[in-house]
Amino acid sequence: MASSEPSEAHFEATASALNNLVIAATSDHKTDPKTTLHTPASHELSHKWLQRIFPYHSLEEMESNLHMGNYVIDRQTGAKSFEPMSIYVRVGMHLLYYGSEQEKALHWKKTQALLKAQSEKMGAEYDAPESKAHIEPFIESFNLRSSLSEMVEPDPSKYATFNEFFAREIREPARPIAEPENDLVTSSPADCRLTAFPTVDMATKYWIKGFGFTIARLLGGSSPDVAKQFEGGSIVIARLAPQDYHRWHAPISGTVESVTDIPGTYYTVNPQAITEPGSLDVFCENKRSVMMLKRTATGRPVAIVAVGAMLVGSIKYVSEVDRVGTKVRRGQCLGAFYYGGSTVIVLYPPGQVVLDEDLVRNSTEEKCETVMKVGWRTGITKA
Template sequence: MSRSSPQMINAFQRAGWLPLSEADLIKWVKGVVIEVSKRDAPLLPVVQNFQTLIETNSELYMGFNQMFEQQPPSSLIFNKIIQEAPFYGPIGPPFYMVLSAAMNTQGGFTTFLSNQLNAIPCVARIRSVLTNNPGGWFSSPALKAMTDNFDGLPFEQIFVSDPSAQYWGYKSWDDFFVRTLQPGIRTLQAAENPNVINAACESQLYNISKKVQERDTFWIKGEPYSLLDMLNQDEAAPQFMGGTVFQGFLSVTGYHRWHAPVTGVVRKVVKVPGTYFCQSPATLGETDNPYLRSLAFITSLATRMLIFIKSENERIGLMCFIAVGMTEVSTCEATVKEGDRVERGDELGMFHFGGSTHVLIFRPEANVKFFDGVDNPGSMVEVRAAIGGVA
């Protein structure tokens, strides 16, 4: 199925990565521009550093001029957004909404690859939107979006929280974002069968690819994909050549912690610094959801966390979970370390701030077979669900 199929676009939109409509996005951007144009607020230090870096680096300065020619003053918009928690509403992550058009240019592609640019912290969040007011995350529409896939259960029965407390008991925006599940929610499926592999994240299926080669590049509507680069040139990478890749993307309104797909020992945890706002060069200038069709590409370039697990099941052997940041989602935190033993379903770590994408990689010897219902791009995959197995 094409990555730009109506089902996939709808899943990406429901996940919060596309505005509900172009009109909603234009209305929001115009409102932000009008607001910041009336302000005379000093730039925050992080925004000032960002502006100084651009103005004192000729390559970055040229790139940003190419991206933002005849566009509103970006530093003032960033200064506003960085001080606010994202509201619940008809648009996606705010920095991505501002930069999406710039990302879709050659100047944007070149500029967002800059190591200096990607070293600057991107977001700081508060909890002012943790209310039941319009746009608040405890308003009726937001609660519905966050509980849609939980069989009618209310938020407080799904996630650890206290509706009677201020901010429902969450200490910060991030505390709310990385909320934990209540006991008994998303229990491990097929726990008694050691040959089963379970879902690591609450996500929508993006792609399953088999017989992936070391520097193989497959092109589906212009999507380059490199297993060796995904694994950051790790010494274990050759073991996975010819193996299987499972990729899914998370929802902005969803559950953002990662869980072990197999039982075994953590062999290595690798944090890989990367880009924030880079899309596939093969999609530049296109209007057919270019970032959606870049999700395979960004697994080789974006900030990511690699967790290698040696399964106790010899049929599975060594496998790798990769958490990949999308747009301003730059923080991937592992809560396990080398040498830890994990059971299927145990926590591995979490994303901070927004939905993202994740990958499971298996060696060719594992010969993983995925179950019916977990092979249709855009379909919902519940965390800890049985998604496949080995014979």
């Protein structure tokens, strides 16, 4: 019978694997990222990392047992495709979620310290001038060349650091919003893989399986009256993969009523972490920032929660948009995430939005994320 206590040796092996991955990714910025951090977890190149941790004897057995990726649905075509999980996410998830030995490791302060240290290390490395050399390999590895024309600065050589490129600004015409004259429409806050649920209860039934998730905890100890406004309301979850345009935008028009930065850790927000029954709820544990808006069309509150994740350096608002009283319009850029994956969660009060049927169907019946762009429609408020 497996011990109920976390294995010190097991933790150290996993921590060492993660540390070595970060070192490999930053020691030579000209290296293809898909040979270090972003190597698919099922790839032969990943085997040496995984063998240190997993007891399985073959990649096929590991892939079968340990969920090496996620299916997503293209909204425009309806096609379902498989996105392999990067090795650093797989290592990070095992550190937190898999095996009886790891169950109590969720609560280890040293686990949180490890993820914080590695995230800050990546942030510092990618803020350094030398990191500029990583821009071209990143573009080539993730086939981003054709998307550069959408950027305010399309020339990769003009970016001073990799993080500056990672948080690059997009030209507004490149992301037109759906039905711009109709302020009752809601739109996607990011280029992302999106799930949408008419109620929070449905979200916890189909998607958010970690223990401890509540609206009050997500909003970081806001007054009970604030959290209560969203109980029974709708929730939209937008996950940004590292290759995505990494800024988030307003899903509605409104006035900023408050912005609260909430300290936390840096767990992965990969769907396998979110949907694993009995795991820790990462949305309520991770570093995040909560913007409360008073919606122009209805006068009701809308919460926009920017959630950091594993190896995310920082969450930054664009100039002055986070000032109380600032008016923002749907589709307007609100902020940027620096290196890593991340998530934006939007909360609506009950009865305030009817989410689009295809998004809800994909999220519940298919249990899949939908690939979306900034400004695409997510729902509408009935007049």
